[in-house]
Amino acid sequence: xxxxxxxxxxxxxxCARAGADVxxxxxxxxxxxxxxxxxxxxxxxxxxxxxxxxLLAGTDNLLSVRKTLVYWWPLTAEWKTDTDSLNQSLxxxxxxxxxxxxxxxxxxxxxxxxxxxxxxxQQWKVLIGPDADREIARADKLSEDYFAAVTDYQKKAQEYxxxxxxxxxxxxxxxxxxxxxxxxAARLSGxxxxxxxxxxxxxxxAPEQAQDVxxxxxxxxxxxxxxxxxxxxxxxxxxxxxxxYTQRRMGGIGYEVIPSDKxxxxxxxxxxxxxxxxxxxxxxxxxxxxxQEVNDLFYEKTVSNQSTGNPALYKWVRxxxxxxxxxxxxxxxxxxxxxxxxxxxxxxxxxxGLGYTIxxxxxxxxxxxxxxxxxxxxxxxxxxDRIIRLRTLDSRxxxxxxxxxxxxxxxxxxxxxxxxxxxxxxxxxxxxxxIARARRNRMKGNLF
Amino acid sequence: MRDRMHAAGVVARxxxxxxxxxxxxxVSLSAGLFIGWLLCADFARAVDSSGxxxxxxxxxxxxxRALSGAFGPVFVEKLLTEGPFLAVLAAxxxxxxxxxxIGSVFRFGLEKNAGAIELIVYGPADGTSYFIxxxxxxxxxxxxxxxxxxxxFLVLAAVQNLAVGPMFLAALPVLFILALAIxxxxxxxxxxxxxxxxxxxxxxxxxxLFTAMTVGSLSSAGSSxxxxxxxxxxxxQWFSPLYYASLCARAYGGGSAPAYxxxxxxxAALTAAVLLGCHLLIRKKGVRA
Numbered sequence: 001x002x003x004x005x006x007x008x009x010x011x012x013x014x015c016a017r018a019g020a021d022v023x024x025x026x027x028x029x030x031x032x033x034x035x036x037x038x039x040x041x042x043x044x045x046x047x048x049x050x051x052x053x054x055l056l057a058g059t060d061n062l063l064s065v066r067k068t069l070v071y072w073w074p075l076t077a078e079w080k081t082d083t084d085s086l087n088q089s090l091x092x093x094x095x096x097x098x099x100x101x102x103x104x105x106x107x108x109x110x111x112x113x114x115x116x117x118x119x120x121x122q123q124w125k126v127l128i129g130p131d132a133d134r135e136i137a138r139a140d141k142l143s144e145d146y147f148a149a150v151t152d153y154q155k156k157a158q159e160y161x162x163x164x165x166x167x168x169x170x171x172x173x174x175x176x177x178x179x180x181x182x183x184x185a186a187r188l189s190g191x192x193x194x195x196x197x198x199x200x201x202x203x204x205x206a207p208e209q210a211q212d213v214x215x216x217x218x219x220x221x222x223x224x225x226x227x228x229x230x231x232x233x234x235x236x237x238x239x240x241x242x243x244x245y246t247q248r249r250m251g252g253i254g255y256e257v258i259p260s261d262k263x264x265x266x267x268x269x270x271x272x273x274x275x276x277x278x279x280x281x282x283x284x285x286x287x288x289x290x291x292q293e294v295n296d297l298f299y300e301k302t303v304s305n306q307s308t309g310n311p312a313l314y315k316w317v318r319x320x321x322x323x324x325x326x327x328x329x330x331x332x333x334x335x336x337x338x339x340x341x342x343x344x345x346x347x348x349x350x351x352x353g354l355g356y357t358i359x360x361x362x363x364x365x366x367x368x369x370x371x372x373x374x375x376x377x378x379x380x381x382x383x384x385d386r387i388i389r390l391r392t393l394d395s396r397x398x399x400x401x402x403x404x405x406x407x408x409x410x411x412x413x414x415x416x417x418x419x420x421x422x423x424x425x426x427x428x429x430x431x432x433x434x435i436a437r438a439r440r441n442r443m444k445g446n447l448f
Numbered sequence: 449m450r451d452r453m454h455a456a457g458v459v460a461r462x463x464x465x466x467x468x469x470x471x472x473x474x475v476s477l478s479a480g481l482f483i484g485w486l487l488c489a490d491f492a493r494a495v496d497s498s499g500x501x502x503x504x505x506x507x508x509x510x511x512x513r514a515l516s517g518a519f520g521p522v523f524v525e526k527l528l529t530e531g532p533f534l535a536v537l538a539a540x541x542x543x544x545x546x547x548x549x550i551g552s553v554f555r556f557g558l559e560k561n562a563g564a565i566e567l568i569v570y571g572p573a574d575g576t577s578y579f580i581x582x583x584x585x586x587x588x589x590x591x592x593x594x595x596x597x598x599x600x601f602l603v604l605a606a607v608q609n610l611a612v613g614p615m616f617l618a619a620l621p622v623l624f625i626l627a628l629a630i631x632x633x634x635x636x637x638x639x640x641x642x643x644x645x646x647x648x649x650x651x652x653x654x655x656x657l658f659t660a661m662t663v664g665s666l667s668s669a670g671s672s673x674x675x676x677x678x679x680x681x682x683x684x685q686w687f688s689p690l691y692y693a694s695l696c697a698r699a700y701g702g703g704s705a706p707a708y709x710x711x712x713x714x715x716a717a718l719t720a721a722v723l724l725g726c727h728l729l730i731r732k733k734g735v736r737a
Contacts, residue, residue, distance in 0.1 A: 248702060259498040267499040274529040275611045282497045296522045297668075310520040310668045312694075314701065386609050410495045411609040419607055420489075422600060423481035430474035437469070 023071035025082050029090075029237045030070065034062040034113065034213070035302045038247065038292045039319040041113055041124065041205075042303045047079055048237050054301040057220040057244040060126040062111060062213040065090045065227045065238055078306050090227060090235065094214040096242070097224045105228070106214045112136055114207035121320035122204045132210045139207050142200045149197035156194035163191060196368070218244035248314050249293040253322065253392060253403035258285040258376065260358050263346050270316040272404045280383045280409035285344065285358065285376035288322040288392045288403065325400070326393040327377040331385055338393075339379065343372030385409055452580070455573035459581025464588060476547040477593055480540040481600050487539060488601075491532035492608045500528065511535075520668040526701065530613030533601050537619060544593045545627055552586055553634040553651045557644025565735040575730035579635045583723065586631040594624055615700065618708065622696045625715045629689035630655065632722040639730045662690040689718055 031046040036059040046053050047070060055061045066089050069082040081087075094106040112132040115122040127135050167188040174181040227238035257267040261282040269276050270291065278284070293316050297309035327339040343361035361372040379388065392403035413419075467473055487507065494505035502508040515524045527535050556579070559565050565578050573581075598612075598620065605612045634651050641647035661684060664677020685691040692715040699707030 257499065262498045265498050270525075271529065273613055273615055275531055275613065277492075277495045277500050277531065277610070279495055279497055296520060308520075308668055310522055310666070312666050312698070313520065313522045313526070315522045315525070406611060408609050408611060410492045411607065412492060413607060416489055416492075416607070419604060420482060420485045422603070423485050424478050426474040426477040426481070426596075430471055433468055 023073060025069040025071045025085065027067060027086065028070045029235070030066055030068055030081065031240060032064045032066050033305065036061055036124065037299065037302050038294065038317065044303065044305045045081060046240060046305045050240075050305055052241045052243055052301070053225070053305065054243045054245065054298045055216060055218060056302060057218055057246050059217060060113075061216045062113065062126070062211075063094065063216050064108075064211065064213045065092075065094075065235070078304075089212055090229075091212075092227050092229045092235065094216070095226050095228050095234075096216070096218070098219075099221045099223070106216060108212045109215055110210045111213050111215055112207040112210045113205075114139070114203055115205040116203055117201060121323070124205075126215060127207070128215065132207070136207050136210060139203060142202055143206070146197065146200050153194055153196050160191060160193055164188065167191075216242070218242065220244050220246050243298065245295060245298045247292040247294050251402070252291040252293060252316055253400055254289050254291040254316055254318060255390075255405060256287040256289060256318075258287070258358075258374070259283075260285065261355075263356060263358065268318075269405055272402055274405070276405060276407045277410050278381065278407060280381045280385065283381055284379045284407070285374065286327065286379055286390070287374065287376045288325060288327070288400075289318045290320050290322060291316045291318050293317075322392060322400075323375075324395045326397065327379075328391050328393060328399075329379060330389045332387060339377045341375050341377055343375050344378075345370070346373040379407070381407070381409065383409060386411070451572065452574065452577045455577035456580035456584060459568075459573065459578055460584035460588070463582060463585040467585065467589060470551065472547045472551060473544065473589065476543040477596065479543045480593070480597060483543070484536050484540040484597065484600060485604060487536045488532055488604045488608060488610065491536075492610065518663070518667050523666070530615050531605075531610045533605070533610070533612055533616045534619055536601070537597065537616060537623065540597050541593065541623060541627075545590065545630075548586055548589055548593075549627075549630060549634050549651070550648065552582055552631065553638050553647050554644050556582060556635065556638035557641065557647040560638070560735060561643055563736075569735050575639075575735040576727045578735070579639065579726055579730065580723070583628075583631055583635060587628055590624060590627045590631075594620060618696075618700050621712060622693050622715070625712060625719065626689050626693045629692075629715055629719040629722070632719045632726070633689070635726050636722055636729070639726050639733065657684070658688040658690050661685060661688055662694060665691075666694065687718075689715060692718060 028048040030048060031053060032043075033045060033053055033055075034041050034043050035055050038056060041062075053063070066087060068088070069086050070079050071082060072078075073080045091108060093108065096104045096106065098104065109128045110132055111126055111128045112135065113124060113126045114135065115124045117123075167184055170184050171181040171188065174184065221244055223242040223244065225238075225240045225242050227235040229235055252271070254271075255269045255276075257269060257276055259265070259267075259278070259282050267276065293314050295309075295311060296313045296315050297311040299315070299317060300307040300309035323341075325341070327341075328336050329339055330336040344358050345361040345366070347357050347359060349355045349357065358373075379390070381388070386409060388407040390403075390405045390407065392400045394400050490505045490507050491500065494501055494503075494508050496504065500508075502512040512524050512528075515527070556565075565575065568578055569575060601616075602612055604610065633654055637651040637654065638647045641650050661677050661681040664673045665681055665685070667674045667677070681688070681691070692711055695714070696708050696711035699705075699711050
């Protein structure tokens with residue numbers, strides 16, 4: 001009997017443990033937010049308990065109010081939504097009250113967003129209603145055409161491979177019989193390998209299915225928001241504060257610095273004041289990018305409403321890479337060198353040894369589907385170099401303001417400890433002062 | 449006024465000579481310089497092929513993690529953007545500054561207790577000229593310490609090929625005027641309190657309050673410390689020299705030279721206002737303990 005009781009208890013404990021591994025789902029009214037962060041659209045959500053949503057002023061942001069299940073995911077220490085179980089978009093209109101007290105109501109609209117290539121990298125667009133549907137249909141058509149072309153290419157490639165194999169076998173057969181295979185060999189060399197269709201480049205980020213959202217584009221300031229149901233009642237729990245903020249400064253130049261021996265650990269240099277210290281053992285690859293200065297907390301909350309940040313600090317954030325530029329490197333006492341952007345390929349080392357090499361990318365010798373791993377300015381370092389001053393030039397050869405940087409190769413003199421000795425100069429001065437005073441007092445016949 | 453300033457100058461010179469016999473100042477200055485050397489050498493050791501990696505140094509690893517936890521990674525990034533010297537300047541100046549400030553407050557209280565100030569007041573000087581003399585002595589010694597630290601850092605920078613950047617140079621006047629403002633609060637505590645121990649306790653209490661307010665206000669959002677600090681400091685921050693110093697730092701970070709200069713001017717104005725308060729208080733209370 002006791003044994004049975006113990007076994008039952010153990011089973012109960014195990015069951016309880018197994019049950020505890022499933023996170024508890026709670027139904028909540030959340031704001032789903034697709035916010036423009038200056039370079040990209042970030043998708044996040046504001047929990048019912050979150051009181052504020054942060055949006056970049058003067059940009060189209062897509063909001064919707066939903067009922068869904070949320071749960072705490074301890075592995076990443078964040079709240080997640082279970083939209084497969086419940087994802088109910090609530091109808092109504094979003095009422096926004098501005099700091100001055102004026103009220104604005106935003107209706108739900110079918111909308112989509114996407115980005116297209118532009119001279120500045122990419123340009124984001126938000127389309128609503130029939131325009132959105134047309135754009136989605138166009139994107140679908142491009143995608144379908146591409147996949148049809150790929151299917152056709154694969155079929156032709158298979159036929160080509162089969163033909164090559166058959167002709168190859170035939171040539172071998174004829175040669176083994178000592179007969180002339182010239183005609184077949186000529187046919188084989190005349191075969192044209194089909195070329196893969198180019199991927200559509202109309203979009204960088206293609207439009208997704210249109211959704212019913214509130215398109216919120218606000219002037220800087222703090223707003224109170226709430227959802228009004230179709231019958232005009234305010235939906236309980238939908239009250240939120242919206243902070244619309246602007247960048248403090250724009251057009252800064254930052255650099256991503258990739259050391260050749262640590263491809264996976266790039267550094268960033270964000271302001272002209274920031275000095276890049278290195279030990280000079282490897283070459284560097286620099287990628288200049290445009291950046292904007294934003295409030296740390298506001299930006300982090302825009303990207304993920306659950307993040308935290310410091311509202312007292314501003315930080316530079318990358319927006320897009322500077323393309324088509326030149327770089328100038330000046331070493332003291334040497335001629336200034338102009339560096340041109342080059343494509344590079346990162347190749348994993350073969351064999352048991354770990355590591356990789358960064359080599360110039362040559363389209364002639366590269367595999368057909370291979371593309372460069374990065375396009376960057378190579379800066380070769382020598383341990384004799386002490387300071388390298390860099391700056392980026394635009395396509396017309398003019399220096400870009402704020403692009404100046406210093407790379408310093410830190411020196412480690414063998415007798416660095418000797419430079420600690422001057423630190424004790426004040427103590428030495430104290431000893432001298434005290435001895436001199438004691439002497440003077442003795443001379444005067446006084447006691448020290 | 450001219451006589452008072454002359455008397456203050458004489459008091460300052462006398463106190464400066466007496467300070468030369470204080471071992472604490474020499475030792476704290478040496479300690480500061482040695483801390484500077486240690487941290488710079490450790491910084492250079494933590495530089496590898498991809499830049500400064502705090503994980504390669506025990507101290508910098510601990511310091512950056514602690515500061516990131518309290519103020520966020522952006523704070524650490526800004527602090528070390530030019531190199532180690534901005535952080536090292538604060539760490540190196542701290543021992544000398546504390547010894548000087550605490551020593552001045554304690555000494556003022558002791559001399560008041562012993563009747564030494566009363567004795568001077570019977571002569572050509574008054575209470576105001578005494579504390580101005582003490583203030584000038586503190587200012588001169590602080591300027592000397594900052595100059596010595598800067599000189600030493602320039603040498604270390606040249607030896608290890610580190611940069612002493614514009615942010616470091618901009619921090620020097622802020623740190624100097626901040627020190628003056630805190631000295632003026634020390635004098636206020638000395639004038640207001642009845643004895644040396646009470647003056648010291650009051651000074652340390654005010655210093656702790658101002659530091660807690662600033663640290664709390666600068667901490668990352670979401671922490672309860674920040675919420676409490678922001679609430680407490682809503683009115684009190686206007687009396688805190690650290691608040692004006694943080695305004696200077698923000699203005700410099702935002703690239704606004706006029707706002708930076710205005711922050712310095714406000715810091716100087718606060719110092720002057722506190723000294724004026726000391727003058728009025730000492731006239732009312734007298735110099736007797």
